[in-house]
Amino acid sequence: MDAKSIIDSLVNKFQDSLVDAKVDSDIRVSAYLEPEKIVEVCQYMKDELLFDHLSSETAVDYPKRNEIVVVYHIGSYDHSVLMTIKVKLPRDAPEIESIVPVYWNANWYERETYELFGVKFNNHPYLKPLVLPDELMGDWPLRKDYEGFPNRTARNLV
Amino acid sequence: MDETVGPSEMIVHLGPQHPMQPGPFRLNLKLKGETVVDADIELGFIHKGIEKILENKTYLQGIPIVDRICYLTAMTNEEAYVGAVEKLADIEVPERSQYIRVIVEELSRLQSHLLGMGEFGAFIGFVSMFMYTIKEREDILSLMDMVTGARITHTFLRFGGVRDDLPEGFKERSAAVFASLREQIADYERLFNHDEIYKQRCFGVGILEAKTARDLGLSGPALRATGVAFDIRKDEPYLVYKDLDFKVCTATDGDIAARINVRLEEMLESMYIIEQCLDQMPNGPLFFEDSSYGVRTPVMRVPEGDVFHRVEDPRGEMGFYMVSDGSDKPYRVKIRGPVYPTMQALPPLIKGTTLADVAAIAGSMDGCTSEADR
Numbered sequence: 061m062d063a064k065s066i067i068d069s070l071v072n073k074f075q076d077s078l079v080d081a082k083v084d085s086d087i088r089v090s091a092y093l094e095p096e097k098i099v100e101v102c103q104y105m106k107d108e109l110l111f112d113h114l115s116s117e118t119a120v121d122y123p124k125r126n127e128i129v130v131v132y133h134i135g136s137y138d139h140s141v142l143m144t145i146k147v148k149l150p151r152d153a154p155e156i157e158s159i160v161p162v163y164w165n166a167n168w169y170e171r172e173t174y175e176l177f178g179v180k181f182n183n184h185p186y187l188k189p190l191v192l193p194d195e196l197m198g199d200w201p202l203r204k205d206y207e208g209f210p211n212r213t214a215r216n217l218v
Numbered sequence: 219m220d221e222t223v224g225p226s227e228m229i230v231h232l233g234p235q236h237p238m239q240p241g242p243f244r245l246n247l248k249l250k251g252e253t254v255v256d257a258d259i260e261l262g263f264i265h266k267g268i269e270k271i272l273e274n275k276t277y278l279q280g281i282p283i284v285d286r287i288c289y290l291t292a293m294t295n296e297e298a299y300v301g302a303v304e305k306l307a308d309i310e311v312p313e314r315s316q317y318i319r320v321i322v323e324e325l326s327r328l329q330s331h332l333l334g335m336g337e338f339g340a341f342i343g344f345v346s347m348f349m350y351t352i353k354e355r356e357d358i359l360s361l362m363d364m365v366t367g368a369r370i371t372h373t374f375l376r377f378g379g380v381r382d383d384l385p386e387g388f389k390e391r392s393a394a395v396f397a398s399l400r401e402q403i404a405d406y407e408r409l410f411n412h413d414e415i416y417k418q419r420c421f422g423v424g425i426l427e428a429k430t431a432r433d434l435g436l437s438g439p440a441l442r443a444t445g446v447a448f449d450i451r452k453d454e455p456y457l458v459y460k461d462l463d464f465k466v467c468t469a470t471d472g473d474i475a476a477r478i479n480v481r482l483e484e485m486l487e488s489m490y491i492i493e494q495c496l497d498q499m500p501n502g503p504l505f506f507e508d509s510s511y512g513v514r515t516p517v518m519r520v521p522e523g524d525v526f527h528r529v530e531d532p533r534g535e536m537g538f539y540m541v542s543d544g545s546d547k548p549y550r551v552k553i554r555g556p557v558y559p560t561m562q563a564l565p566p567l568i569k570g571t572t573l574a575d576v577a578a579i580a581g582s583m584d585g586c587t588s589e590a591d592r
Contacts, residue, residue, distance in 0.1 A: 088526070113435060114435055133526050142528075164435065190262065201270060
């Protein structure tokens, strides 16, 4: 399975919700996606395109654009193409459906993204802090306007 | 985990400090008699915030920081970080530097597997094993010391090359070390696979099916022991791995012994790779002259963009997702370590086994809390 056919198949199926889908190299493809479709797209990729390995899931904060972008890196054990899906969320109320039902190991990645960025994952089985102590909960330390303990600048945003 | 305990059940906390553990984490086990009926893991005892630290350091200052994600795999962490920056900034690496990088990374794989195996031996009550492997590991570390000037945290790779060339006499000294290590590996194999107690404890225990291992998102030796030939060095070749002859070591049983045997075999492959490199490597510069990112450039700006670069760590797939905004510091770095999914997969793996097997299973997965917490 090569990068071009993967992107074609995805664009055919999810024409309206995929933006800027492109082939970056032989082994990398990427696209922006509407937040509502994330579980459906992941399920399709896992069942039809052999993307059975969630490599990583994280977020990037863009305070100037008032956006938090959740980034999914989904790879495969059978072919070497790795798909990067980016989902833009509003910075003041970032919320997205959890993909744990599709990829089991998304559990910890989503817990970490939640405690570090404040992105809320709906229908997550156990959305509790993973690496941070309880006192830092609500500070969202990986956001760009976090100034560090004890100046809790980002605390009142979400 | 549900904290309510039924009749004849109890909760046992392994950790945060326990001799069995490769770093502090808490393993909560719900036991019914000797059987583990439920388990969960608490992390965060050595969370260092490395991702945030990297955002506040220049690219060059980041290299010693990524060394310290896990001291066993410092070299491959550096490769993932430096490789990601090179992809972003489009920096070419001369062939001689690429060969030197492969050599030090395979040495790093050797010493990581040796220590992992020693720790595993200690966990199952075979403490002499730790003494055997730590001796051989020290020889490998002296080889790395010869090249990089440090035993465990090297700060050796640079954008577009490596810091120093191989020293005089490296080839001869490595040949002597490898000859002794080959003998030792044959010994380890005999020690493990022909010992009656080891057979009873490790054959057919902690079995992972290939499908379960895929669903759990594992990589590295733990996955390859189930028969899935997933190796970034083959699937997504970086450096000069595509010019080198090596095989991806797999086993089919998926039990504790299979994971150990895969590591033993991989060590032989690593030595074979290093010997090929020493024979094949061309003479030439360590940096291209027109590269503006050599050792002498203090300020380095990286073009805007993002990249996900992954390499094969001793434990599996190590990936760096790096976002640059065009300044001299990374805008965001996400470290995707191989141990993170491994630790996550531990509770489902030990559910249904006995308390005595927990240490053996956890040891054979070769975890490292420092890397999982970051």
